[in-house]
Amino acid sequence: MFNPVAKRPGRGEGGPVGRVGYETGTATDEGEPGLERLAREAGAVAGESRCCLNIPQNSLTIAALLPGNEATDSAIQGVREAMRSTEESAALASHQYFVDCYFSEEKYPEESKVQPPTVVIAIIARNTAHSLPRSKGQLHLNESVKATALPPSSSSCVPPPPPPRRRLSVFSLAATDHNADNSTAMLKEWLTVMQKYYHYVEWRPMEQPISYAGELGPKHWTNTRYEHVMKLKQAALNFARKRWADYILYADTDNILTNPETLNLMIAENKSVIAPMLDSQGAYSNYWCGITPQGYYRRTAEYFPTRRRHRLGCFPVPMVHSTMLLDLRKEGMKKLAFYPPHEEYSWPYDDIIVFAFSCRAAEIQMYLCNKERYGYLNVPAKPLQTLEDDRLNFVHVHLESMIDGPPMHPSRFVHMFPKQRDLMGFDEIFLINLRRRTDRRDRMLFSLNELEVDVKVVDAIDGNALNSSEIKILGVDLLPGYYDPFSGRTLTKGEVGCFLSHYFIWKEMVDVQMDKALIFEDDVRFQANFKRRVLRLMEEVEQVDLDWDIIYFGRKQVNPGKEGDVEKVYNLVHADYSYWTLSYAISLQGAQKLLNAEPLSKMLPVDEFLPIMYDKHPNEDYKSHFPNRNLQAFSASPLLVQPCHYAGDAQWVSDTETSTLWDDDNVRTDWRGSHKTLKGSAPAPEMLSSAYRDEL
Template identity: 60%
Template sequence: LRCATDHNLDNTTAMLQEWLEAVGKDYHSVSWKVQEEPSSYPDELGPKHWSDKRYENLMRLKQEALTYAREQQADYILFVDTDSILTNNQTLKFLMAQNKSVVAPMLDSQTFYSNFWCGITPQGYYRRTADYFPTKNRQRVGCFSVPMVYATFLIDLRKEETSRLAFYPPHLNYTWAFDDIIVFAYSCQAAGAEVHVCNQQRFGYINVPVKAHQTLEDECANFVHLTLEAMVDGPPMQRSRHISLLPKPLTKMGFDEIFLINLVRRPDRRWRMLLSLQELGIAPRVVDAVDGSTLNSSDIKVLGVDLLPGVVLGWIFTSASSLQIVSRGLERSVVFEDDVRFEAAFPARLQRLMEELEGAQQDWDLIYLGRKQVNVEDEAPVEGVRNLVVAGYSYWTLAYTISYRGAQKLLAAKPLSKMLPVDEFLPIMYDKHPNEDYKQHFAPRDLLVFSAHPLLVYPTHYAGDSNWLSDTETSTIWDDDAKKTNWAGSQKTLRDTRGSTGHLRSAARDEL
């Protein structure tokens, strides 16, 4: 095992030392190289700027590791950068079994980014090809010949052609960019060593790199987002038990309360949301949802609830639970359902939105943080507040903020006596619902409702996805317990085509 770390502004060295003290005995030998000073490069513009000096240092370190492996007469060498997170403990065995000169496990990210290129120009730059997305999305599965892999890859040192591979100095005929991954790609090409990437299994993740002008805090936000995405898509990342970390300080982001609505019989969703909010530094209060699926029409009448015709029992849990929350008399609160996928830097973006709203002295009753926009027309922007629009007719209440005034307006409408799904009730209350029969039951309809744009959360799954499960859309009509419903193909449950890449939108699409 060979570890190298240098030019750090954080506690990387201390964490590595703690880990090595615990696991070093499991390795044949451990080589440890640390350089605490200086903490920056003389030609860098910032901690995330890849200057020539930084590239040269990394190439030298990798060459030292390659030389060391050859001196030890190793059969293989596995390179793993610190932005690679391997979750599959069979990765090494799998790569060795492929019998390739240079082979990489395809790593997933929260965007289109991965650890391979499918095309390269004669000048050594990235070239778009028709093969990249089918490979990245696993629409084609296997081990494929590619011009470049990086971040995590295995070299078979037993093969004759790999004896000519080098990271530094660059090949005598090298004229491409001074960049470690391109230098190595050229070396493979010159040595006749074929490079492969394999995607048959899920091996792990790679963090999307930030741009040169960004900060360590930006990179941390990216990594938190990657961690949350892994919780949704799986497999989740597991922190090493050999690393001791102080618990993150949790806040309410300036709100009076952060609520999480969850059914007791859905502990998996509760666990994921609580872990996600902990990663984001948010302190929630869990509200046990009213479980409409356990009620029949007689139970509902005993509770003093009256539903409008055609309402599905499963809808009761979100509606009744939301009303429990808004009746608490809080000045400002946030409500999350338990099937939420967060956008990158969620806390900072929400706090910035609320600060701009206050600075513009804009009144508000409710703000959607996640929803499905029903109508195709554009929604008017709110003057003086970036990324906020006047909400039109919307489905879903994935997440929203609500003010005391907004809560009082909702309660004054006496919704328990004429209950609807909450995502139908809200558009009625801001007078954007198309159903005139429903609207006549509620007055006044003057709720002041906006929406984040782009949205800050999306559903974890949509109807048609393999893991989609709705507790509201597949139950019985409240006044006919024998009549089952299945809204799996309704417009309410289907993916919003305008937001079909919603959780990719905030990450720039030009990483490649």
């Protein structure tokens, strides 16, 4: 039974209709059951309500009063019938009762967003002044979890702005203990500025001593050092637990997280212990796929498919290290510890192995994620290596990162000394680049700056922009009978432009009497320790007074087995037939010999012309047009540069292969059918039958 206890609003009153409550009772004053009376009167109420308060006919709702009750169903039916009757609505207009109603057009506030998680970042550094600025610069991007508006990484050298203040704690265990470099000052400089962006920063420097007892060098790991690092990591873990942090991120300061979403992505995986797979030189990374019963590394079939990203996902592994995220919300995480080692621990005394054992003892599975590219890490230096060796290794990691991504942004809050560039003993170093290929120019200039190599940019001749009149004015004509040895096509406009670009550098050398120069094309990938190896090679060449005209630094070998070593000069061979002119050193007499051959009037690709001039080209007809084939050609072995990309790669671009014929703009060409642009050594052209060439 119901007794109406609220008054119906009068005409013209605004707001939601009704908001009337009902009290239950045994019967109304007249003894009539409340629901029956409601059914009798509701029609008039509804009719008046529609007139006075603009109630939509189908918006009256009382179905939730007493679900399943016959009286309720009867009342509802009565309401529906009454709402169809306009005659009864006038008769019941004087009644003071009406039905409680709510309408869809009433606005409700939305639920507020969930706060970002609390993340403690443990920063442990020792002798990493060469990587600290970029490690901290990339950390900006990952600290700004999606709610913040940091711009994505770009090729710009301008570092991103600092993240806004958020619920983030940084626990800085800057292991400046035993530092022989400037790590302490750098990290302090960064923390001084950045502390205002975090809720809490703990700074633990140790100025002295600068080495551990018994260590063989600044990168040597003694048991004392292992123990100290384990204590620092445990202190960071205790700090995070004390502040009820959701996560703790461990990231070595020679690990660079170039993907700004790394932290978000790891959190989204919802794993107790997870690491993003980091790239480096060779096969090294921050995980093991197998571990022996004694705690040593074990080779497995899964490692290389994972490392090369032939299989993608998040995989259970027995070991992750260097950079990893711990989810402290999980129940089992209470049992984890870095120090002291587990009471049953008998494996090698190493901080990463101790933690892997702790996870196993706590029945916590480690995971590795390689779904995307997250960043890079430096290969650990050997005990006897110097800080300079470690710096050069990191420079190479940085150069590799720019092959498929932007540069690693240094933090603008850490002072960096300008690079001291030089010419490595050459009179000039040239970089050939098409002006429209600005991405290549930027990457090469940034890379050479990292290598501290000074360079002069030469705007390449864009063959695709040349017309037939310009080609004739330059005196260019095709070598009679020339065809590409594999595809069968003739010379392309792109190859004409490439040849002219090299030709004008040779001419400049002769005009100004340069003793020696180094030439780069703009699609070069530098090998590790490039500058150091060039300096050593050229020093040995001078010491033995070698008569040389050209020394290849980068090319594609065709017959490596035919190339003999040069006496008294390490890593130098006599060059045989090869493709590409990625990079080479050239002497003044070598440039003069090339110009004397008058190659413009009998042009073929420049990488075919050079082997002719040192008499190693397999085609006798081509060689007959150049009688003075006395160029003294050598090559670095192993090579010092490689192409950035090969034919078929997603980012591969060729302005020589993908072009038009030199004398016919209507005939388009591409790389298909040419072994020159494919990865790996190529068979000599005379080894391919015409039938095989046709199939290509």
